[in-house]
Amino acid sequence: MTDTIFPDVPTLGERARAALGRRNLVFVGLMGAGKSAIGRMVAGQLGLPFVDTDMEIERVSRMTISELFAAYGEDEFRALETRVIKRLLKSGPRVVSTGGGAFINERTRKQIERGGISLWLNADLDVLWERVNKRDHRPLLKTENPKKTLEDLMQKRYPIYALADITVLSRDVRKEVIANEVLAAIIDYTAKAASKNE
């Protein structure tokens, strides 16, 4: 779609789509960062298919994430997650929103590094907590003090999320604002990567 006032000017989505080329865009980050919601929105703006890895895992296993954790444990869930992500990345380009632990798993992280551009939605504890405490479908947060659990996960995981190609700050503003910042960051990242290779 082009701008109606300036028909020859490509939209932000079109420019980001061109910058992405054949690569997948992979959202990573902690629970509540907005990977699923923003990923879907960005996919729409890029005109690319969207897949949420948790939804895909639930589809193929015919179980919810909570049921999978309860029946088989976290290790089995991670093994399934690795397999599903490997398959999804093979037939891109698409936008893939991962579950919060996917990028922490070394095998999965390597697959993501090979298969596309990774984008960390970074958010502070209060933003995450405000969002996740409204729902109870996340098995890792079924603890006595879920806010403390979230904080502990931040300490452990943030140095690893920081390895992502792009970081965008997810905060308390409209989702459209974050989605547009993601598109601009893709354009910026690919332009910088191209000038490094010149």
Ligand SMILES: Nc1ncnc2c1ncn2[C@@H]1O[C@H](COP(=O)(O)OP(=O)(O)O)[C@@H](O)[C@H]1O
């Ligand atoms: N920028 C935002 N402003 C308000 N709510 C948001 C924003 N981004 C995400 N959310 C909401 O926060 C909740 C968690 O987002 P979700 O996309 O499920 O996170 P994740 O997949 O990273 O765990 C959802 O209800 C989502 O609609």
Ligand SMILES: O=C(O)C1=C[C@@H](OP(=O)(O)O)[C@@H](O)[C@H](O)C1
């Ligand atoms: O952080 C994690 O280890 C997890 C995050 C969840 O996804 P979201 O990050 O989309 O909530 C889901 O994959 C599972 O509950 C485990």
Ligand SMILES: [Mg+2]
């Ligand atoms: Mg999600």
